[in-house]
Amino acid sequence: MAFTPRVFSGIQPSGDLHLGNYLGAIKRFVPLQQSHHCLYCVVDMHAITVWQEPDDLRRATREVAAAFVAAGVDPKKHIVYNQSRVHQHAELAWVFNCVARMGWMSRMTQWKDKTAGKNAEAESLGLFAYPSLMAADILLYKATHVPVGEDQKQHLELTRDIAQKFNNDFAPSIKVQSLDADYFPITEPVITGPATRVMSLRDGQKKMSKSDPSDQSRILMLDDADAISKKIKRATTDPEPLPSEEAGLKARPEADNLVGIYAALADATKTEVLRQYGGQGWGVFKPALADLAVAKLTPVADEMRRLIADPASIDAFMADGAERASEIAERTMSEVRRIVGFIR
Incomplete structure (x- = not known):
């Protein structure tokens, strides 16, 4: 079956968007608009798998x-x-909860990471089962492509498994309904660019995160120019100059991270960045990266502040988007209800 090229992606509203969210996802959303029909979702239902203050949410x-x-x-x-x-x-998501298997969920790396050293039985059922909701987010619109970072690739593989199992389990009913055998698409990941996983500015082996105790570990999307510049210039580095070839970054996580950030902001490759800065020290590269980051990020931050100051305008375009999304979603669900045997 030929599915309409369609992109779905979502970001959790868990507070304080940072550079990793921007380079790993949001910045990559924009060019996909030229080639696909796109749905970009604020996944607030995912956010409540851990406690959220309602006003903060x-x-x-x-x-x-x-x-x-x-x-x-x-x-x-x-x-x-x-x-x-x-x-x-x-x-x-409930239908997929009944298609997916406990073993699939328990093998999810993020579940293991989030419960490591904790009493897993005290965690919410939502946190355990949320990959099923993620699969529903994507397949509800029969999305053919999903831009994801490396850390979400396993969840997209689960989405593909759920789609395949649904197609197989309900094959006779799908046929009776005169629908294509591949009812749900086997969604493809879009993992591109030099900074699909942005690391901490304090430790190149840890993912950039809002939960890191050090504010210097991350650049927030609403940071001003002075904060951006200071955080980059204070970023942890090793004493060696930048290598001339990308292979020289392999054993240097902090250097690799900063070069990747520069490349992503400049729409370049790491090789191109090293062609320009290879052999030079951090005293040259960090100020250049700071200037680039300020130039690229502050216009986005300024526009965010303008929009946030008028919450009614944000609510209006989200309500309009939800109405259009609901039209697509209901077409899918009306078919799914018939396929699984629900009487309407």
């Missing part, structure tokens, strides 16, 4: 939506919305 949801638009996503030509407005996400 509302604020963070609007911040993520503002970041999408400030980065260049067009909410009129494409769809920007928050997940909880489209009830079919939860409905399809």
Whole structure:
């Protein structure tokens, strides 16, 4: 079956978007608009798998939506919305809960990471089962492509497994309904660019995260020019100059991270960056990276602030996006209900 080229991706509104969110996801959303029909979702239902203060959740949801638009996503030509407005996400997730298997969920690396050293039985069922909701997010729209970072690749593989099992389990019913045998697509990941996984500015072996105790470990999307510059210039590095070839970065995580950030901001490759800066010291490279980051990030931050100051405008384009998303979602769910045998 030939599916319409369609992109779905979502970001959790868990507060304080940072450079990793921007380079790993949001910045890559924009060019996909030229070749695909795109749905970009603020996945607020995923956010509540761990406790969220309600007011903070509302604020963070609007911040993520503002970041999408400030980065260049067009909410009129494409769809920007928050997940909880489209009830079919939860409905399809329940169907997938009954298709997926406990063993699949328990093998998820992020589940293991989040419960390491803790009492896993005290965690929410939502946290354990949320990869099923992620599969529903994607397959509800029969998305053919999903831009993901390396850390989400396993979850997309699970989505593919769920799609395949659903297609196989319900093959007779799908045939009776005169639908294509491959009812759900086997979604392809889009993992491109030099900074699909941005690391901490203090430790090149740890992912950049808002939960890191050091504020110097991350650049927030709403940081001003002075904060961006200072954080980059204080970033942890080794004493050696930059290598001339990319292979020279392999055993140097901090150097690899900073070169990757420069490359992603400049829309270049690491090889091109090293062609320009190879052999030079950090006293040259860090100021150049700081200037580039300020030039690229501050216009996005300024536009985010403008949008956030008018929350009604954000709510309006999310409501419009949710209405259009619901039309697609209901077409899928009306078919799924018939396929699984629900009487309507």
